Amino acid sequence: MVKRKEIVTSIIFSIITCGIYAIYWFITMSDDAAKVNDDIDFSGVKSFLFTIITCGIYGIYWYYKMGKELYEAGSKHGITINDNSLLYLILGIFGFGIISYCLIQSDLNKFAD
Numbered sequence: 001m002v003k004r005k006e007i008v009t010s011i012i013f014s015i016i017t018c019g020i021y022a023i024y025w026f027i028t029m030s031d032d033a034a035k036v037n038d039d040i041d042f043s044g045v046k047s048f049l050f051t052i053i054t055c056g057i058y059g060i061y062w063y064y065k066m067g068k069e070l071y072e073a074g075s076k077h078g079i080t081i082n083d084n085s086l087l088y089l090i091l092g093i094f095g096f097g098i099i100s101y102c103l104i105q106s107d108l109n110k111f112a113d
Contacts, residue, residue, distance in 0.1 A: 004112035011098065027045060030048075033066055036108070063097070067089070088103065088104065
């Protein structure tokens, strides 16, 4: 259902490509979260476009939304995932979005196992 991604590799690719891979990572994480939660309204491309249109404001909301999506998906599938939506939000607000990406990907990898 969800393909496992290595977190360290994703960070290295994001640095090497000057953030271009981070955009791809953002989109695929959103799509994967939508898949595991059966949420047809949540898509990666739409989230990325909303982030651009709102000059990053939707991107801040996205951190919170991802925490909620993963928590709900974990409840549906019987996988223990904490509701880290506020943690993701706070990290994103203070410029530590890459840490949020890593934590989100870690939770998504639980669905791949």
